[in-house]
Amino acid sequence: MDITVNILLTIATAATPLLIAAIGELVVERSGVLNLGVEGMMIMGAVGGFGAGYLTGSPWIGLLAAIALGAVFSLLFAVMTLSLATNQVATGLSLTLLGLGLSGMMGTSFVGQPGARLPNLDIPGLTAIPVVGRLLFGQDPIFYISIALTAAVMWFLFKTRTGLTLRSIGDSHTSAHALGIHVIRYRYLAVIFGGACAGLAGGHLSLVYTPQWVENMTAGRGWIALALVVFASWRPWRVLAGAYIFGAVWIGQLHAQAFGIPVPSQLLSSLPYLATIVVLVLISRNKRLTMMNTPASLGQPFVPDR
Amino acid sequence: MMRLELIKRPQRSMLFSALSPFIAFMLTIVAGAILFALLGVNPLKAFEIYFIEPVSQVWQLHELAIKAAPLILIGVGLSVCYRANIWNIGAEGQFILGGIVGSIIPVLFPQFEGPLVLPLMLLFGMVGGAAYAAIPALLKTRFNTNEILTSLMLVYVAQLFLDWLVRGPWRDPKGFNFPQTIQFNDSAILPELMPASGRANWGFVFALVAAVLVWILMSRMLKGFEVRVLGSSPRAGRFAGFGINRMVFFAFMLSGALAGLAGISEVSGAIGQLQPVISPGYGFTAIIVAFLGRLNPLGIVAAGLVLALTYLGGEAVQSALGISDKVARVFQGMLLFFVLGCDTLIHYRIRLIGFATPKLEAAPKLEEAR
Numbered sequence: 320m321d322i323t324v325n326i327l328l329t330i331a332t333a334a335t336p337l338l339i340a341a342i343g344e345l346v347v348e349r350s351g352v353l354n355l356g357v358e359g360m361m362i363m364g365a366v367g368g369f370g371a372g373y374l375t376g377s378p379w380i381g382l383l384a385a386i387a388l389g390a391v392f393s394l395l396f397a398v399m400t401l402s403l404a405t406n407q408v409a410t411g412l413s414l415t416l417l418g419l420g421l422s423g424m425m426g427t428s429f430v431g432q433p434g435a436r437l438p439n440l441d442i443p444g445l446t447a448i449p450v451v452g453r454l455l456f457g458q459d460p461i462f463y464i465s466i467a468l469t470a471a472v473m474w475f476l477f478k479t480r481t482g483l484t485l486r487s488i489g490d491s492h493t494s495a496h497a498l499g500i501h502v503i504r505y506r507y508l509a510v511i512f513g514g515a516c517a518g519l520a521g522g523h524l525s526l527v528y529t530p531q532w533v534e535n536m537t538a539g540r541g542w543i544a545l546a547l548v549v550f551a552s553w554r555p556w557r558v559l560a561g562a563y564i565f566g567a568v569w570i571g572q573l574h575a576q577a578f579g580i581p582v583p584s585q586l587l588s589s590l591p592y593l594a595t596i597v598v599l600v601l602i603s604r605n606k607r608l609t610m611m612n613t614p615a616s617l618g619q620p621f622v623p624d625r
Numbered sequence: 626m627m628r629l630e631l632i633k634r635p636q637r638s639m640l641f642s643a644l645s646p647f648i649a650f651m652l653t654i655v656a657g658a659i660l661f662a663l664l665g666v667n668p669l670k671a672f673e674i675y676f677i678e679p680v681s682q683v684w685q686l687h688e689l690a691i692k693a694a695p696l697i698l699i700g701v702g703l704s705v706c707y708r709a710n711i712w713n714i715g716a717e718g719q720f721i722l723g724g725i726v727g728s729i730i731p732v733l734f735p736q737f738e739g740p741l742v743l744p745l746m747l748l749f750g751m752v753g754g755a756a757y758a759a760i761p762a763l764l765k766t767r768f769n770t771n772e773i774l775t776s777l778m779l780v781y782v783a784q785l786f787l788d789w790l791v792r793g794p795w796r797d798p799k800g801f802n803f804p805q806t807i808q809f810n811d812s813a814i815l816p817e818l819m820p821a822s823g824r825a826n827w828g829f830v831f832a833l834v835a836a837v838l839v840w841i842l843m844s845r846m847l848k849g850f851e852v853r854v855l856g857s858s859p860r861a862g863r864f865a866g867f868g869i870n871r872m873v874f875f876a877f878m879l880s881g882a883l884a885g886l887a888g889i890s891e892v893s894g895a896i897g898q899l900q901p902v903i904s905p906g907y908g909f910t911a912i913i914v915a916f917l918g919r920l921n922p923l924g925i926v927a928a929g930l931v932l933a934l935t936y937l938g939g940e941a942v943q944s945a946l947g948i949s950d951k952v953a954r955v956f957q958g959m960l961l962f963f964v965l966g967c968d969t970l971i972h973y974r975i976r977l978i979g980f981a982t983p984k985l986e987a988a989p990k991l992e993e994a995r
Contacts, residue, residue: 355773399962402629403969408712408773409916413961416909420954427949539781546774585789592778596764603770622631622973 324453326570331458332528334566335465336361336520340544341551341558342465342472343516348548349476350509351489353618355411356396358541359418360514364389364521366422369532372435378526381435382461382519385526389518390511392418397510401503404620419535429532436530437461459527461519466559468516473555485509489614492621502621517541539592546595550602552612561598568594631973641970646917646928648970649963656959666946674945675938685937687823691895692936694828695720695887695907697929700914701832701839701922702880708843708920710856711876715761715776716884717908718783719754723885724892724903725787726753728806731813732795732899738812746813746889754885755878757783762877766870772877780908788901795899806899815894828890833926835883840922852876884908905936906954913961932957 340357347354367388372381396414399405437459440446445456476482485505488495492502524536543565551557572587580587603609657675658668679685699716706713727750730737761776788804797807815826843849855862855872862869892903914932918925939953969975 395962399966402631403966403975404631404973405965405969409912409961410965412714412912413958413965416913417955417958417962420951420956420958423951424949424955427951539778542774542777546771546778549771549774583789583793585785589782589785592781595778596770596775599770599774600764600768604768606769609769622633 324450326574327454328458330563330566330570331454331462332566333569334562335459335462336523336528336540337544337547337565338465338559338562339461339468339523340517340520340541341547341562342468342555343513343520344544345548345551345553345555345558346472346476346485346516347509347513348617349489349553349614350485350506351492351614351616351619351621352400352506352510353407353411354393354396354400354414354510354513355408355545356393356414356418356541357513357517357544358537358539359415360389360392360517361418361521361524361541361544362422362535362537363392363418364518365525365536366426366429366521366532367518368522369429369434369525369530370425372526373429373432373532376435378435378437378530381526382437382522385518385522386515387518389521390515393510393514393517396514397507400620401506401510404622407618407620415541423534426532426534430534432532434525434530434532437526459523461523461527464519469555469559476555486614489616492616492619496621496623502623506621517544520544543591543595546599550598552602552608553614565591565594628978630976630978631969632976633973634971637971641967642919645967645970646919646924646964649917649960649967650931652963652967653956653960656963657956660952660955664948666948671942671946671948674941676934678945679934679937679941684823687819687825688937689930689933690825690829692933693929694826694832694894695891695904696911696914696932697832697926698828698835698887698890699880699884699908699911700918700925700929701836702883703911703915704918704920704922704925705839705843705852706876706880707915708856709852709872709876710859711873712773713758713761713776713877713880714773714912715758715779715908716880716911717904717906718776718780719758719881719884720888720891720904720908721780721783721787722757723750723754723888724899725790725888726750726756727885727889728795728809728892728899731809731893732806735807735810738810740812742812743815743893746893747886750885750889751882752885754888755882758877758881758884759874762874766873772873784902787899787903791899791901797898804901808898809893813893814897815890824895826890826894828887828894831886831890832929835886836922836926843922848875884911910936910957913957913964916961917964932960935960 340361344354344357364385368381368385371384372378396410399410400407439457439459442456446452476486484500488500488502488505496502521537525532547558547561547565550561569591572590576584576587661668661671680689699720703713703716727746729749730742730746757779760779761772764770764775765772791806792804795806797805815828817824817826818829843852851862851867851872854865855867855869859869887907888903892899896903910932914925914928917931918928935953935956939950942948942952943950
């Protein structure tokens with residue numbers, strides 16, 4: 320029983336950064352913008368979170384720094400693609416390349432240093448309840464943020480007027496513009512929200528998952544988050560499900576390696592990436608369904624006429 | 626709020642089309658100077674070490690050619706993809722597979738020697754890269770998957786596969802357990818061009834030949850026209866009878882073959898054996914090369930040399946000033962950012978709309994009146 324609980328807890332820890340980054344990107348893509356810089360914003364959040372936590376000794380300040388750095392970094396993308404109408408695919412790629420380089424440079428002195436870890440929740444009485452206690456009341460704070468965030472985004476997108484406006488911009492920016500909606504302003508806010516989420520996801524990696532700084536520690540999670548959004552057909556609750564499936568794959572291969580299953584460890588390590596491809600194939604196979612779900616103006620630059 | 630307003634030009638500006646890479650380079654220099662100053666280094670001194678010292682002697686020019694060769698080879702292939710609006714960003718994986726498949730002969734049949742070995746290796750390398758690139762192409766055409774994500778995922782898979790090979794079945798049994806294959810025999814080593822003055826090998830020649838051939842393809846042949854039409858207007862391309870699926874395969878496999886050739890050239894030229902890591906991110910840097918070179922094969926040759934210099938400069942500042950060589954990655958990323966930003970000037974005029982100035986001026990007057 321204890322082992323099961325432990326495995327479930329580690330799956331939640333592995334799924335949380337994927338969930339947060341993907342939920343952020345979902346909002347960005349719902350507004351019609353494709354930001355391929357998730358990996359870059361995430362690694363910036365990871366290095367910023369670790370650095371601030373390490374230098375101040377407070378993981379909470381680290382958490383705030385991770386969010387702030389992700390948001391500031393995404394602003395770079397927003398200025399380029401929204402104000403200068405650059406190609407979103409290429410700009411997103413360059414954000415990732417720049418983030419990987421910048422984080423490596425900023426983190427040189429952090430390598431091998433012990434980091435600060437965010438403490439797990441501990442409510443006297445409740446956390447001690449057998450089995451469910453630790454699952455419900457004993458996890459790290461970012462886990463609870465991730466669940467709340469998913470619920471909040473669901474509510475925002477489908478139950479509020481602003482959410483409806485955001486979705487309409489993603490489906491047709493020209494019509495939205497003609498109705499007098501500030502397309503660019505909405506998109507700026509969406510991109511910055513996505514950046515803050517990616518930064519938080521990166522902060523989870525360096526403040527909870529493995530409280531240390533390792534270069535390229537995101538290891539493709541930003542890209543998997545992008546794939547999750549496609550897998551989820553741009554629906555928040557499906558992102559939640561997808562993130563936990565991937566968390567399970569990630570943890571499953573680690574456990575398999577620890578058990579010494581006679582399969583090369585490299586093959587097991589590549590499972591999350593192969594699973595991403597398989598999942599993309601399964602979900603994209605139905606062309607009409609994909610076209611129906613994809614925000615219609617996704618990835619297209621918009622220049623308001625005067 | 627201050628904001629930018631873009632005004633569409635009636636036609637694309639030839640002036641900015643030519644100037645944009647240079648403006649971007651200047652902006653990168655300015656941003657780099659700020660970066661160096663923040664790191665507490667005199668920017669002028671740093672630039673001398675970064676951009677001038679690495680190319681001040683003949684043998685260093687050879688090193689530049691060694692670094693530029695894979696960047697140009699991959700960048701030229703990617704330019705065809707991007708022109709066709711097909712997003713292959715997994716060239717790093719195709720490079721690795723080229724290196725692996727190209728190494729089958731020297732690793733598994735080291736007794737096989739003679740003039741046939743090298744051409745076969747290069748051919749194998751191209752086939753390996755092209756076959757690996759065919760996977761995302763197949764998935765895109767058959768199952769409609771996003772090629773950006775699949776080609777990128779395959780990079781991680783390729784890196785792990787190489788790691789397994791050199792630690793497992795292909796490890797040199799007499800190599801003291803080091804994760805590497807046997808040293809290639811002499812007939813499997815790519816010859817140096819001018820051994821008297823430096824290490825540069827035939828890889829650089831392959832890069833130049835590839836650039837010229839792709840330039841001819843793109844500007845003088847029907848296939849190149851097809852690429853450009855399908856890239857700028859898929860609808861028009863369909864009416865003209867150009868098959869989009871065939872184009873996806875063509876672009877992916879051409880760029881994969883060139884990346885594979887770059888991979889085996891690097892392994893048999895600069896390294897001489899397989900190791901767990903055979904590329905300092907050439908496949909990703911080549912994306913920058915392609916854009917900096919305006920997706921034009923001849924521009925890519927120049928851009929490849931510039932980006933090769935950023936690698937050498939990174940190594941130089943690390944040893945001379947103790948700055949992390951990651952600074953090279955930062956320079957490369959900034960360069961791509963500025964190029965993309967400057968490209969806006971080709972299609973648009975930019976007008977700054979200032980702060981709400983009249984109100985700000987009015988406010989002090991009120992104060993005075995009181």
